[in-house]
Amino acid sequence: MELATTLKTQDVRIGVREIGINPDHWYAVAWAKDLKPGQVIPVTIWNQTIAVYRGISGQIHALDNICPHKGVDLHTGDVTGERLVCSYHGWEFDHQGQCAKIPYLPEEQKLPCAELRVFPVQEKYGLIWIFPGNPALAAERQPPEIPEFDNPHWIMVAIGARFNAHYSICNENTMDVFHGYLHRNLQGWFNPVLLKLKESDDSVCADYRVSYQGPITRFLGLSEDGGSITTKVISVNYHYPNYYTSLEGISSLYLMRLPVSPSESRSFAFLFLKVRLPQWLVATVRPMLQYSIRHGLFLRFLAQDIEMIESEQRNYWANPKRRYVEINPAIVALQRVLVRQYEQFRQSLEPAHTNGQTGNRHKSVDEPVSVPEAIATNHIDPS
Numbered sequence: 001m002e003l004a005t006t007l008k009t010q011d012v013r014i015g016v017r018e019i020g021i022n023p024d025h026w027y028a029v030a031w032a033k034d035l036k037p038g039q040v041i042p043v044t045i046w047n048q049t050i051a052v053y054r055g056i057s058g059q060i061h062a063l064d065n066i067c068p069h070k071g072v073d074l075h076t077g078d079v080t081g082e083r084l085v086c087s088y089h090g091w092e093f094d095h096q097g098q099c100a101k102i103p104y105l106p107e108e109q110k111l112p113c114a115e116l117r118v119f120p121v122q123e124k125y126g127l128i129w130i131f132p133g134n135p136a137l138a139a140e141r142q143p144p145e146i147p148e149f150d151n152p153h154w155i156m157v158a159i160g161a162r163f164n165a166h167y168s169i170c171n172e173n174t175m176d177v178f179h180g181y182l183h184r185n186l187q188g189w190f191n192p193v194l195l196k197l198k199e200s201d202d203s204v205c206a207d208y209r210v211s212y213q214g215p216i217t218r219f220l221g222l223s224e225d226g227g228s229i230t231t232k233v234i235s236v237n238y239h240y241p242n243y244y245t246s247l248e249g250i251s252s253l254y255l256m257r258l259p260v261s262p263s264e265s266r267s268f269a270f271l272f273l274k275v276r277l278p279q280w281l282v283a284t285v286r287p288m289l290q291y292s293i294r295h296g297l298f299l300r301f302l303a304q305d306i307e308m309i310e311s312e313q314r315n316y317w318a319n320p321k322r323r324y325v326e327i328n329p330a331i332v333a334l335q336r337v338l339v340r341q342y343e344q345f346r347q348s349l350e351p352a353h354t355n356g357q358t359g360n361r362h363k364s365v366d367e368p369v370s371v372p373e374a375i376a377t378n379h380i381d382p383s
Helices: 014-018 167-175 177-186 215-219 279-318 329-349 373-377
Strands: 010-012 027-031 040-045 048-054 060-064 078-080 083-085 099-101 121-124 127-130 155-163 190-199 203-212 230-239 242-247 251-261 264-273 324-326
Touching: 014 167, 014 329, 027 040, 027 048, 027 251, 040 127, 040 251, 048 127, 060 121, 155 279, 167 230, 167 242, 167 251, 167 264, 167 279, 167 329, 177 190, 177 203, 177 279, 190 329, 203 329, 230 329, 264 279
Parallel strands: none
Antiparallel strands: 010 324, 027 127, 040 048, 048 060, 078 083, 121 127, 155 264, 190 203, 203 230, 230 242, 242 251, 251 264
């Protein structure tokens, strides 16, 4: 559905900061290079802690991080072959979550019925992805495609970030091209204009016209000397729960959002740039370019964004009932999608009555205690 791009006052009910997630999607949780064979790490998706380990074969497995025996963390244990061993009593669990061995019991003795929840997991684009929702849906809902990955014509820079903020605040920052003023000392963009806006059940796509001037425009090949003003269209595409942003063949950004808890989020991002250099030279200086882009460009912009995002969260904690005014319809559309996805998940958990039979509830990540009525009944309240 195409929406109006007029900037007008929208009185937003801040209850969007209280919603949970829709776990029926793949979430990037860690860099694959950080998990070696025989190692185990803990990851958290919306308060659900998961033990992710790589067996000796190199295969990655994901199990509930709480031992069913005494309730201790399993990520402090060891990996033996393709099994995860609890550090407390040495109970071993196979990659299917079944208790496979208890060291102080005779081999012929029947083992207790102790099992762990198994999460669908895969390794793709150098990331570890987990599907925390209904496993029956995992095959049909795959991680986003990244065609630029491993393409030698692009310079790829991988960046991870942590935010002490609800994921909705982080997502709004990514959708909000109007905050270029924040980055003015970094020769960021200016004079943004929202050209086109579309919203669907699980996505928001916004096209902005923006202007650039300064050393960055010369580095990116937008102008010869950096002195002239260059105008380009940037497309920001949010497809729950991740982002894809492109700047007219100059750059692409894939940002994977991980909601850790109501007050913590992470992101895993790939920035792809095309620079005006011969291909043979790009191959030679690629590591230097990646370092320069990461530290001289990306991290400087990111640091300013984190400061604003965490400031917004702190003020929300101080007064959750405060009302705010938004004028960017893309932000309002994004909030609708976030709330809609969460509500769809909540509805999927309700018993389904068909011919007098009750449907089964699938296991899921932890849910918030409640959803404010302002969100559950009337998500966005335009003035």
